[in-house]
Amino acid sequence: MDPFRENGPVDAAADGDGGELRYEKRDPADVRRLLGALVSARALVTAQIVPGSISCPTAVLAVDTGSVLLDGHPQEPLNQRLLQAHHLVCTSQLDRVQIRFRVQRLTRVENDGYTAFVAPLPTAVIELQRRETYRLQIPPMQPVHCRLPDAEDGSDGVELRVLDLSAGGLALAAAEGFVLPGTSRLGTCTLLLPDAAPIVLELSVAHSYIEHTRNGTPRLRIGCRFERLPPPAERAIQNYIFRVERQRSARERRAV
Known part of the structure; x- marks a missing residue:
């Protein structure tokens, strides 16, 4: 739950579960x-x-x-x-x-x-973003998406672009008017990594705020943490991060 919501507590540091x-x-x-x-x-x-x-x-x-x-x-x-x-x-x-x-x-x-x-x-x-785990900024030319749970009306869950990713959580990009659920839990989501099987995981919202992209367009950034991430899912995420970093390092060496 975002501690700075309009209807949230007055104390600038107190969120719903004390996580921040x-x-x-x-x-x-x-x-x-x-x-x-x-x-x-x-x-x-x-x-x-x-x-x-x-x-x-x-x-x-x-x-x-x-x-x-x-x-x-x-x-x-x-x-x-x-x-x-x-x-x-x-x-x-x-x-x-x-x-x-x-x-x-x-x-x-x-x-x-x-x-x-x-x-x-x-x-x-x-x-808010001091972390014990390395966080990868997702390359724009190799986008990663996360599918949220199906809507209450039975329609398919929306897919949001992943901005960064670590073994502990991820950040999602949504339109400025995107409405988050009333609780901090997003529920069972599906992480769609390139060249990998879909990863089913539980997400909860750590924080959300409006930011502006380089061209000035506002968007909602949603910081999420993994809940009880299974070891196979964690290994798949770490392997993806390692693969992207290895590719990035190779490109940098060729550019020298």
Whole structure:
């Protein structure tokens, strides 16, 4: 269950089963360090306006002892929506590690002639993608899909593209308006790897958020974990990861 859903708990780090608590940083020094890293990297931040389903790109411009400065938007109506928001759920990445935090009580300011917003320093920042297992970014030219369970009306389950994969879980891409089930469990799904038999497995949702592709198109990214992954399925996934990495290494050697 996503801890930053509009109807979720107020605490930015508390999800339904506590699964993300180990990723949470509440020490103000850690919060400033992570937000400062976003400033240094000039990282794109996706801000989801709550209440509502609107999201927009922004950036962390500066961080000090008690506040954070966020970039404004060229479109004035969107700046007004930011001011009216109860809070913003902000998502970014540093070295493929997802950074997520919540800001509220935004105040409009001017920064070098441009609109910006200052807000109190977040009480917590979550690093969601520190993993014990290697995670493969799926090559776009060799797509992998995962078929979700059949719908309640009897229609076939939808197939979603897999963005990355490890022995512990995977990330799925869906349209911005895709509706997740009310619980964190997706149920029995089928992983469709190239040149391999379909792998039946149980998936649960660890987190979900709107991100923007390189061309600016919004999409829903759904991070999932495997539940009780059978050893044969784990071996098949590890063999696929090894095969793709070996092919990638061979291409890189030929390019040198």
